Amino acid sequence: MSNEVKDQVLTAGFAQFPKGTSVFETQKVIGCILVINTKTETIIEANFTFISETTNKFIAALLVDEKLDNGIEPLLNKMEKQILFPGKNAVMQAVISAYRNYKEEIIDKATQKS
Known part of the structure; x- marks a missing residue:
C-alpha cells in the first residue's frame, strides 16, 4: 500500500429520499462516499451520487x-444551516451512515489489536 493512502479509509453510507419529493422521483437513494485520514480523523475527500454536479461540489x-475527533454533531449542525432543500435529511442520514461505518471499523480494529 502506498504511503499516500496508508492512513486513509474509504467509507460509504446510503439513505432514501422522502417519497413525494422531486428528487425521489429522479433518484430515490443518495450515496455518500468519504475518504478519511485515520490519524487526523479528518475528511479529506467527499462525493455524493447526486445527478447535479453543483450539488455534489457544494x-x-x-x-x-x-x-471527526469530536463526533459528527458539529458537521451535522453545519449541514443543517447550509443545505436548504427538501432532501437534506436524507443527505445527512447518508453522512451519518458513512460515519458509523467508519467508526465501527476503527473500533473493531482497535479491539482486535488489544
Whole structure:
C-alpha cells in the first residue's frame, strides 16, 4: 500500500429520499462516499451520487477538511444551516451512515489489536 493512502479509509453510507419529493422521483437513494485520514480523523475527500454536479461540489466542500475527533454533531449542525432543500435529511442520514461505518471499523480494529 502506498504511503499516500496508508492512513486513509474509504467509507460509504446510503439513505432514501422522502417519497413525494422531486428528487425521489429522479433518484430515490443518495450515496455518500468519504475518504478519511485515520490519524487526523479528518475528511479529506467527499462525493455524493447526486445527478447535479453543483450539488455534489457544494456538499463535498462542506465536508472536506472537517475533523471527526469530536463526533459528527458539529458537521451535522453545519449541514443543517447550509443545505436548504427538501432532501437534506436524507443527505445527512447518508453522512451519518458513512460515519458509523467508519467508526465501527476503527473500533473493531482497535479491539482486535488489544
